[in-house]
Amino acid sequence: MPVTPPPSSSSPRTPHSDHGAALVLTLFATTLAMIVGTTILSVTVANLRSARLSQDAAAALDAADAGLAQASSHLRTHGVAGIACSPGCPSGYGSQASPTVVDLPGGSQYRVWVEAVAPLPTHNPGRYVVHSTGRARDGVREIEAEVSIGTRPLGLPLALFARSFDGGGNGAVFQESILTTGCVWSRGHITVSGTDVAYDIPAAVHSSQYVSTSNGGNSNCGPSSGAIHRNGACHTSYPHDQSVQGGAYPAGQCKTLTDPYPTYYGDRDLNGDGSTDVQGSRIKDEASLRKLFSIPEQAFTDAQLDQLRAVAKSQDNYWKSNTHTTPTPEKHPHAVLFFDLPAGNNTGQRVDLNMSGWSRPFDAAVGSPECKDQSLLIVVVGGDVKLNAGTRLVANVVLTSPAPYGRMNKLNGNAELIGTVYADSMDLTGTGDVKLDECFVHNLSPSLVDTTLTITDYREVDRTDRL
Template identity: 65%
Template structure:
C-alpha cells in the first residue's frame, strides 16, 4: 500500500508584510534623508559660492575705490572737473572706468563732484564703485574730502620782502609778506583773489610803503600807506599791515561786512587779544595764522619726495645751467612735471637759474582748462623771470638770504601761478596772475594727497 505524503504547511510568517513595509519605509526614509542632505549640501555649496562671489565682488568694489583714490592723488581733481557728464573715465557716470581683475572679477568706478574745488575748500567728492565676481555684484559709495592747500605753500606771491617798480601787474592774486613792501604804487593789483575769495591786495606783517627800497627803511614815517586805517588811495583799500586799523566806521567798512574772516576783529590764537582788525595785522604770527602759512614751505621728507619725483623724469639738476631740451614739454600723456635745482655747495656766481629757457609749459593753444602742472624747486639758489617768457607754474625757492631771491622781471614775462621766495623783485614788465584753472590743477606732488574718508556705505545692503 502506497502512502501519500502529507503536504507541508508553508504559511508565510504573519509579520512578513510588516517587515516589507518597514523595509520600504526605511528605504524611502533613507532616500528622503539622502535627498535632503544632498539638497542642503548643494544649497550650502551654492550659498557658500554666492557668499564667496559676494565677498569677491565687494573686494573688487573696494579695489575700485582704491584705484579712484590713487587717480585723484596722481592727477588731482582737474581731470574730473566735467563730472558727472564727462564722456568717459573717472568723471563719467554713463561710461565709467572699467577694470578686469585677475580671477574673473571686475569693477566699474566713477567720481561724482558733489561740492567741487575750488568753490568749496575742502571739496567733497563721492566715489561710486561696483564690483562683480561670478554671480556676485556689490556696489559701494565713499565720500571723500580733498583740500586744495599745497604742502606749506600759500596760493599767493609770498616772500619776506617785496620791491615794486616799472609796470609790474598782479591779477586775481594777493601778495603776502612777513616783511616790508616797497614802491607799492608801482605794483598794480586787481581782481578777486581766486584762492582766498577776497579782493586781491597786499598783506604785510610789517609795513607797506610807497617809497623805494634804496635806504631799506620801511616804517610808518617813510611813505607808509597807513595811517589812516582806510587809505585815501583806493588801490590800497584792502591792504593790511602793522600800521593799519579798524575799518568799521570808515569808507572801507564794506571789507568788514563782506569779508569778515579776514577784516573783522579776530583773536586768532585764543589769548584774549585781537590779532587782526580791519587793515591792521598784529605781527608775523598773526599773518601766518590768518593765511595758514607754516614756517617752512616743505619738510625735509617732502623735499626728498620732490627730488625723487624729479629724478624719475630726468629733471633733477645740481647746477643752474640747463637747456630747454632737457626739460620735456607739456603733453596730455605727461601733464605734470617737477623740476628740481639742488644748488647748495655751488660757487656763489653759479646759483642763478634763468627761467627764460624753460619752454613748453604755457597754456596750450585753443583755450579750455587742460590738466597741467609744473613745479620748479630751487634749493640754495636764486631765479630770474626774464625775456618774453610765458609760464604756468609753482615756483618755490626754499632758501633764506642771501639766496632765495627772485630777480627783476624784464622783457614782458607772463606767469600764471605762485611764487614762494625770500625776496621778490617785481621791477619790470612782469604780469603774474592766478585763475580757477590753475587752482583746479594743483600739482599732485604739492597737494596733501591724504584723502579724508568721511562716509563709506554698501548701498546694496
C-alpha cells in the same frame, strides 16, 4: 495498527508570508535612505551654492575696493581738474552714466566714478564721493567712500609769498594777493588788481611789517619811510592793503570797500588770547598773518621734500645744477621739476625758467580746451630763479632756502607767470606780469594736494547676491 496523531491547532508559517514582511522592511529602509540621501544632497547643494555666492560676494567686494583704490590713486596722480564736469562728464572718472570700467583677473570687474559734492577750489578741503561697484559672477557689491581733498594742512598759500618784496618797472599782479612777513618797497610801482580768485577778496598787499612807497635803496623800512598807513588806517589809493601800522577803518571809503569781507578785515582774535589780531588795515604780527592766510613756517617739511624728490626722480626731472631739460606735458602732464643746488656764493645758482610747453591763455575757462589738465611744480633748494623776456609759464614756483638764496629775480621783457610763488624775496622791478585764474586753481599740482587725500566715510550701500 498505528495511531494517527491529532491535528495541530496552529497553522504552520509559510515561506510566502516571510517574504512579504521582508519586502515591506526593504521598501521602508530604501525609502528612508532615499529621503535621507535627498536631504543630504539638497543641503550639500544649498551649502555649495551658498558658499559660491558668498565667494562671489567677497570677490565682488574686493573688486569694489579695488575701484576705490584706483580712483584714489587717480586723484593723487592727476588731481581733480579732470572731474570738474562731474557727474555729467562724457566718460571716465567724472561720469555717472559712463564710468571707468576695469576687468580684473578671474573674471571680476569694477565700475567707478567720482562725484564732486563740494569741489575745490570753492571749498577747501573739497569733498568728493567715490562710487564703486564690483562684480564677480553672481556677486554684486556697491560701496561709497567720501574723500576729502585739500591743500596741505599748513599748505602753500595760493598767492605771491616772500619775506620781502621790491617793486618797480611796469609789472603787474592780476587776481592774486601779495603776502609778506617783511617790507614791501615801492608800492606805487606794484599794480595789484582784480578779485583774488584764491581767497575771494580784492587782490591787495598784506604785510605783517610795513608797506612803503619808498624804494628798496632806503634801508629803513619803518613807519616814517613812505609807509602807506603812517597818516591813518585808510589809504584811498590802496584801500585793501594791510600792514602792522594800519588800524580800524573810520566810516568812509575804505570801510565801505572792506565791509563785505569780515573774515579778512573785521575785528579778529585769531589765537583766542583776548586781543585783536586783525582790525581793518592792521595785521598785528607775523603769527597773525600766517594764521589769517594759512602760511606755513617753511614751504615743505623734510619728509615732504623727500617725497617731491622721489616724484621728480621717477619723472627724470631731478637736477643738481641749474642746467636742465624742460619736462614735456605730453609725457608727464603733472610734473615736478626739482633742483638740489649745492651751497656756494650764489654764482651760477640761478635757474632760468624759460620753458616751452607750459603756457596757455590767461583766464581760460574751466572745462575749455584752453584750460589744460596739466600742472607744473618747480622746487628749488639752494638757489634763485629768473624769468627772462618772452617767457610764458604756468607753474607753482617754490624756493625753499633762506637768504642769500631763495630769491625770485626780475620778470623781464613782458614775461608772464600764471601761478604762485613761495620765496625768501621777490623782485618785481621788471616789466613782467604775475597772474592767477580759476583754471590754475582747478589744476593744482597733485603733489601739493595728495598728502591730505583721506577717506572720511566708507559704507557698503548694496549687499545683493544674484542667482
